[in-house]
Amino acid sequence: MMPTEDLFDHSDDPLHDRPDKPEEACGVFGVYAPQEAVAKFAYFGLFALQHRGQESAGIATFEGETVHLHKDMGLVTQVFNESIIAELPGDLAVGHTRYSTTGSSRVVNAQPAVVKTRLGPVALAHNGNLVNTADLQAELLDRDHDLQTTTDSEMIAVAIGEAVNDGQEWQDAIITACKRSTGAFSLVIGTPGALYGTRDPNGVRPLVIGTLPREGYSTPARYVLASETCALDIIGATYIRDVEPGELVCITAAGLTSLRWSESHRKLCIFEMIYFARPDSTVHEESLYSYRMRIGRQLAKESTVDADIVIAVPDSGVPAAIGFSQASGIPYAEGLIKNRYVGRTFIQPTQSMRESGIRMKLNPLKDVLLGKRVIIVDDSIVRGTTSRKIVKALRDAGATEVHMRISSPPVTHPCFYGIDTDSQDHLIAATKSVEEIAEQIGVDSLAYLSLEGMLETTLQDTTNFCSACFTGKYPIEVPEMLKRSKLMLEEATV
Numbered sequence: 001m002m003p004t005e006d007l008f009d010h011s012d013d014p015l016h017d018r019p020d021k022p023e024e025a026c027g028v029f030g031v032y033a034p035q036e037a038v039a040k041f042a043y044f045g046l047f048a049l050q051h052r053g054q055e056s057a058g059i060a061t062f063e064g065e066t067v068h069l070h071k072d073m074g075l076v077t078q079v080f081n082e083s084i085i086a087e088l089p090g091d092l093a094v095g096h097t098r099y100s101t102t103g104s105s106r107v108v109n110a111q112p113a114v115v116k117t118r119l120g121p122v123a124l125a126h127n128g129n130l131v132n133t134a135d136l137q138a139e140l141l142d143r144d145h146d147l148q149t150t151t152d153s154e155m156i157a158v159a160i161g162e163a164v165n166d167g168q169e170w171q172d173a174i175i176t177a178c179k180r181s182t183g184a185f186s187l188v189i190g191t192p193g194a195l196y197g198t199r200d201p202n203g204v205r206p207l208v209i210g211t212l213p214r215e216g217y218s219t220p221a222r223y224v225l226a227s228e229t230c231a232l233d234i235i236g237a238t239y240i241r242d243v244e245p246g247e248l249v250c251i252t253a254a255g256l257t258s259l260r261w262s263e264s265h266r267k268l269c270i271f272e273m274i275y276f277a278r279p280d281s282t283v284h285e286e287s288l289y290s291y292r293m294r295i296g297r298q299l300a301k302e303s304t305v306d307a308d309i310v311i312a313v314p315d316s317g318v319p320a321a322i323g324f325s326q327a328s329g330i331p332y333a334e335g336l337i338k339n340r341y342v343g344r345t346f347i348q349p350t351q352s353m354r355e356s357g358i359r360m361k362l363n364p365l366k367d368v369l370l371g372k373r374v375i376i377v378d379d380s381i382v383r384g385t386t387s388r389k390i391v392k393a394l395r396d397a398g399a400t401e402v403h404m405r406i407s408s409p410p411v412t413h414p415c416f417y418g419i420d421t422d423s424q425d426h427l428i429a430a431t432k433s434v435e436e437i438a439e440q441i442g443v444d445s446l447a448y449l450s451l452e453g454m455l456e457t458t459l460q461d462t463t464n465f466c467s468a469c470f471t472g473k474y475p476i477e478v479p480e481m482l483k484r485s486k487l488m489l490e491e492a493t494v
Contacts, residue, residue: 026111027052028125029095030188030225031235032195032251033212039088041212042095045224045231046076051278052127052227053099056110060123061090065192067121071096071110092251094190096125099420109149112190113157117164120192124160126153127227128184128205129418131478136180156181160189170194171250175261178248183476184269184417186243188225195251197225202267202475203245204417204466206277209256210237223251228281239282266464267475271419273458273465274408275316275379284460289319294457295407295449296323296377303447304328305375305403309368311335313378313390320407321377328375335374335394337363362390370398377405381437384428388441395442404441406448410434413472414486423486 027049031041042059057079058071068088072079076097096111112123130136130152137155140147145158159180163173170191178185184204189196199207210232212222224237232239243249246262269276272283279289296319310330312321315338325332339361374394381387387404394402410429424430428437438446451470455462468474 026096026098026125026127027227027231028127028186028188028207028225029227029231030093030125030190030195030197031212031223032092033222034091034220034253036212036222037085038090038093039085041224041235042093043076043080043085044234045226046095046097048231048234048278049097049227050076052276053097056098056107057096058098058110058112058125059088059093059095060112060114060190061088061093062121062123062190062192063090065120066090067114067123067190069112069114069123071107071112073107073110092190092195094123094125094188094195096188109151111151111153113149113151113154115154115157115161117161119164119170122157122160122164122170123190124153124157125188126151126156127186127207127418128200129416130155130181130183130185131416131476131482132182134479134481139180152181152183156185156187170196171248171259174198174248178261186227193252195223195225196248197243197251198248198261199243199245200476201246201262202265202466203242204267204269204476206268206272206283207243208232209240209243209249211240212237220253221255223256225249225251228277230278230281233280265475266461267466268464269417269419270454270458270465270467271380271408271469274454279319284458291458292319292379292407293323293326295454296320296325297327298323298453298457299377299405299407299447299449300324300327302450302453303405304330305445307373307375307401307403309333309335309372310375310377311368313376314338314362317376317378317407320379324375324377324405330375333368335365335368335376335397336390337365339363362393364393364397366397369394372399373401373403374399375403375405377407379406380408380411381406381428381441382411383426384437384441391442401444402442403445404438404443404447406446408454409448409451409467409470410437411469413469415469416474416478416482416486417466417468417476419469 029042029045031038039059039061056073057076060067060069070084094112112125114121114123133152140158156177159177160173163176185200186205186207187198208226208229210224229239245264248261249258277288281288307330310321310325310332312318322332391402411427412430414424466475
C-alpha cells in the first residue's frame with residue numbers, strides 16, 4: 001500500500017511537493033541468523049516495508065567486531081544490488097527505510113546510525129520521533145559529542161555510546177539512553193554479538209518478533225525484528241509476538257531474553273490501523289484488511305446515501321470501500337485505475353499537458369462512471385488538494401453525483417510522534433467545517449467515520465490507542481516550544 005500521492009499534476013499547488021496524506025516516518029528491520037546471508041534477509045524485509053518510507057534505505061551488518069554499512073537516498077531497489085549485498089557479510093543485520101520527520105532529506109541522515117564505542121560499534125534504526133530532541137542535543141553537545149547529522153535517531157545512538165564509554169554494558173547503556181528519550185521510538189539495535197529491540201513505554205510505533213526455521217537441532221535460534229509482520233512473511237519467518245511497550249529484547253546465540261525497563265502505557269498510533277501498515281500485516285491477531293473492511297461497514301452504518309456504485313481511492317481506500325459496499329448493499333466497482341509503475345517524477349509536465357488534465361497515477365474508468373451516482377471511499381483527508389482533483393476527474397468522466405466517505409475522523413491536529421503532518425493551519429479540517437470542506441473539494445456530500453466508531457471497531461480496549469491527530473489529546477507531553485511550532489490555532493490538551 002502506497003500513499004495516494006501525486007495522482008495528478010500539482011504544479012499549481014503551493015504545497016504540490018507534499019502528498020495529501022499523513023506521511024509515516026520509517027520502517028525498521030533486524031535479523032540474527034548466523035551462517036546465513038543476513039543482508040539478503042534485511043534487503044527483502046526492507047522491500048516489504050518500503051511503504052513506510054521512500055527517501056532512503058540502509059543496512060548495517062556485523063561480522064564479529066566489524067560493522068559493514070551501506071546506505072543511500074532512494075528506494076530499496078535503487079540503493080542495493082547483488083554486488084553491494086555481497087559486501088555486507090555477518091551474523092546479524094540492522095536495516096532501515098526512511099521518510100524524514102526530524103532531520104532533512106540528505107544521505108548523511110539516512111539510517112542505520114552507527115557510533116563507535118569502547119565495546120565496538122553500535123548500529124541503530126529508529127521508527128518514531130522524539131519530543132525532547134532539542135534538550136537531548138544540548139546535553140550531548142555540552143559533553144563535546146560531534147553530532148554528524150540532524151536526526152534524533154543519531155542522538156539516541158550517541159547516548160548509547162556515551163553510556164557504554166562511561167562504563168556500562170550494552171543492555172544497561174541502551175536502557176539509559178531510552179530513559180533519556182521522550183517521545184515515540186521503536187528501535188532495532190545491532191552490536192557485536194547481539195541484536196536488541198525496544199519500544200517506548202507507550203508503544204506508539206509497532207515492532208514485532210519472528211523466528212526463522214532452524215535446520216536441525218544444532219542450528220542456533222534465528223530471530224527477526226520488524227515494524228510489521230509483512231516483513232516476516234516475505235522471508236518465511238513466523239510471527240511470535242509484539243515487542244511490548246517499555247520492553248527490551250536481546251537476541252544472541254543463546255536465544256532471546258527480555259526485560260522491562262519501564263511500565264507500559266499502551267498508545268499504539270491508530271493511523272497504523274487505518275492507513276500506515278500494509279493491509280496484509282497482522283495486528284491484534286487479525287489482518288489489517290479485516291479491520292479496514294470493518295470500519296468501512298461502520299462508515300456505511302453511520303453515513304450511507306443513495307447511490308449506484310461504491311468505489312475506492314486505490315489502494316488504501318479499497319478494504320473500507322468493500323466493507324461499505326457490503327453493509328450498504330450498493331455494488332462495489334473499480335472506478336479509478338492506479339498506475340503502480342510510476343514513481344515520483346521530477347520532470348514537470350508542459351503547460352499544454354497540465355491544461356489537458358494530466359493524470360500521472362490515477363485514471364477514471366469512464367464507462368463505469370458515466371451517468372452514475374458514486375460513493376468514493378478514502379482513508380483520510382489532510383489538506384484536500386488531491387481530493388478536489390479526484391472529484392473533478394470523476395465528474396469529468398460522467399459521474400452525476402459524487403459522495404465522499406472517509407474511514408477516519410477529521411484530522412484536526414498535527415502529530416509529534418513520527419508522522420510528518422503539516423502545521424495545524426494547513427490541516428483543512430482544523431480550519432473548515434465538514435460542509436465547507438465538501439464545498440471546497442466539490443462533492444455532493446461528505447461524511448467522516450466517528451471517533452467512537454473508529455476506536456470501537458478495533459475490538460480492543462479503546463484507551464490503548466493514540467488518536468491525538470483527531471482529538472488534540474497528546475498522551476506524551478509535548479514541550480511548549482514544539483507545540484507552538486505546529487499548533488497555530490489552539491492549545492493541545494495534554
